[in-house]
Amino acid sequence: MGEQPVAGTPGAAVGADPIGGPADVTSRALLRGKVGAYVALTKPRIIELLLITTIPAMFAAQRGVPPLGLVLVTLLGGALAAGSANALNCVVDADIDAIMRRTRTRPLARHTVTPRAALVFGVVLGIAATVVLAAFTTWQAAVLADVAILFYVFVYSMWLKRRTSQNIVWGGLAGCMPVIIGWSAVTGGIGWPAWVFFGVIFFWTPPHTWALAMRYREDYAAAGVPMLPVVATERVVIRQMVLYSWAMVVCSLLLVPASSWIYAAVAAPVGLAFLGAVHRLHVRVLRAPVRQDRTPPGEFMTVFHLSNLYLTAVSVAWAVDAAFGLGVVGWPW
Template sequence: MGGEKAPVIVDGAATNLRERVGAYVALTKPRIIELLLITTIPSMIAAERQVPSLGLALATLVGGTLAAGSANALNMVVDADIDAKMRRTRTRPLARHMVPTRNALIFGIVLGIFASAFLWVTANLFAAVLAVVAILFYVFVYSMWLKRRTSQNIVWGGLAGCMPVLIGWSAITGSIGWPAWVFFGVIFFWTPPHTWALAMRYKDDYAAAGVPMLPVVAPQTEVVRQIVLYSWGMVACSLLLLPASSWIYAAVAVPAGVWFLALAHRLHSRVLTGADAKPMTLFHMSNVYLMLVSIAWAVDAAIGLQVFGWPQW
């Protein structure tokens, strides 16, 4: 405003309060957290079969945000060396030495402890335990073990990203119902097409960092074949919710699934014919698909029972 230029942050420790706060916020990867939280509220609504209390919903979102932020910050500590080698990630705080590694580690641990304690007090112990499991799995299983060792890293490491569904459901019921497990499966199958499409675009980055993402170690034809297979698994899993839903969910999930499969097959066809693959189209549309299906599940859960009636689970 008024011609004032924003401060330019160069490599090195953040020097003023605004830069320091921004650097610590960036450690939590806010954009990724937004995607995770898209699935938390629908799961809570489905468990409650109506809109849950505002207090519990906000508490679960806050606790889930802090837990995800903890996992992401600790992931950045583990990945600082490879983040510095990749164009897509070289602006992250630790890659640019804006935050001392020790401080980032303490920040991530404290955030995780506070998140679990907050969920225990405001929701229940089971939700808190699931949050701890998600953090530990993401850091130790995915970041420290799988990511640099196998092309299947994101397949199994992506399980941590499925946990918000279970946390949301357990915050309401103290347990996990089968619809939550089904949507857990939707996200499990969604994660590889979403991530591998991005990795196709940044294949050289991952190769330079020594991360064996599937597009780095396998031919493109095999990558898109796997994307198609997982896309079919995702859509099939989404349809398993139809017996516990009204036409509202079906009216969105079915056409959205057909649309996404068409995108996946088009990507496959482009690679086979040697055309420009344009994998980022699938990457961006995968976010739209997950949002649509999540909202449909939430809306159906909020009004489907009252209007149409549902079988009990």
């Protein structure tokens, strides 16, 4: 009595599938694809790099190991803020992303997410970041996160990126914000070491980004984005990379007076190693005939990857130094 027809038998309802059947599998695949598309909007790899600089700032501000809960909520708030900025950037850059080979697989370029949905998603992430940081860290950290989002979207993405070859120099200010956000989450203020490391990231951004742009300059040119490698010769680009790299390393050494031998033992050699790589590339470019597109892009990509290693090494050294409590005590932080 009341028995239901079994799927696949004459009495089964038309179109019905057994649990776990093809329709169910398809639904799960579609859900995974949709979730993956929204995750891709946040650009997880960029978030990882930003969070790497947040943790050492928190350790240095604490002059030791900060409470684990505070670290976790700060990282969560920072990830939400960065994800918001990146998702909104995808909305602004949808036309560019569809042209460039490096970005044509992004969700908006592939039409797997609508611009309106991406916009709502980005705004919601920004609101969530503000709530998390304000409720569990400090109001200053929340405000700084909002400033970073607004600057990245309105100043860099909507204004600088398509108008000047120095776009990444000033637009990179948004990428420096996690350091002072992390410091503020611990102390409610911003100490001078945080501003010094802010400067390290500021000077690090141009050689890091221009090395990547040299690899994809044809894409940027096709999209009409005036990145420095598009509008200038290799000699100009590498000269600028050398200058910013020196400024970066010198700025990193300004933290030595407030640290111990641990930080100095890492910052100095990795800085010299990175400068050596940039200068070798400089020599290679100068020895080549005076024409663009002469140096293999792979050599610039080597500098790009080394820049990631450099920033990671210096950040970890700063955190370890603070965690062991070996920094100079008494500095007015």
